[in-house]
Amino acid sequence: MLIKIPQVNSLNENDVTDEVIYQQRRTFFKKLGFVGAAGLLAQSQKSQAGIFDFFNKEVVKPFQVKPLNYKKAHHNTEVLTPEAKVTSHNNFYEFGAKKHQPAQLAQNFKVEPWALTISGEVKKPITLDYDDLFSCFDIEERIYRLRCVEAWSMVIPWLGFPLASLLKKAQPTAKAKYVVFETLYDPKQMPGQSNRRLGGGITYPYVEGLRLDEAMNPLTLLSVGLYGKTLPPQNGAPIRLVVPWKYGFKSIKSLVSIKLVEKQPANTWHVLMPKEYGFYANVNPKVDHPRWSQASERRITSGGLFTQNRIKTLPFNGYAEQVAHLYKNMDLRAYF
């Protein structure tokens, strides 16, 4: 077997995380009482969800995921990111801005009952309850690359259905040009929403947007599961968006609202740092982030030192054939 030798000068995610925010987070988490000894211990057991006390007794029970029926994906040529990594290395600032925090702080998240509304410029507004999310559409497996703007990536076997199937049911009017997505706002359950530093300075609820033709593209998925089961809360239970050719921040989690509108909406990361994060956020190795290169990425596979492969980033994350036509005649440097 070929062993890849890691490059000494390869980046890690701390290199590409804003140094100031990083230092702030460090001091903050040192001060934070409730992630004391228990939190540190849990951090050392990264693949396990739940919180453990000093004697390794579980004090918070892990969220229960359920197996799903679905149509298996045909092909996959890439090494999947192990499930334990997918569910323990997360960005979900509502549950803390550090990668290990969502898996620790989201285990008591309530997904039942749930309501997802499709409203705005549609002829038939829809509300889906928790059971509808799993029964109104055929669930299929989609193995997609997820490329975070911070230059790490994973390969994840999602379960879900095309967003287009849902939008067609709602029947967008002629005025509908964009789609706005919103995450649940519930500071009682999501500690980052009421604590600016835990929540990374974001103004909540987290919102995202797509152009209608992007939303209708067959690759655009509403995901209700991964690795054969319902989503764990840290990955956006009970339902989240997955847009594989865009940076991960577009793939908004724990959705409660999908609204069709006339004008391009604001999106969370663009509002927070407009020079660094755009509306389009198409994966593009030629357009660097102001503070780091986007030409390559760290593919997270089995997680050992020797498998942290640095690979080239592909235009549209390797999905150019399916989506490049959406942007012809557009200056992707201006519309980053």
Ligand SMILES: Nc1nc2c(c(=O)[nH]1)N[C@H]1C(S)=C(S)[C@@H](COP(=O)(O)O)O[C@H]1N2
């Ligand atoms: N509501 C919400 N959605 C979110 C985020 C977030 O902080 N809040 N983080 C985004 C970012 S930056 C990434 S990379 C992906 C990570 O998804 P994963 O944790 O399932 O891998 O979720 C995206 N969706």
Ligand SMILES: [Mo]
């Ligand atoms: Mo991300």
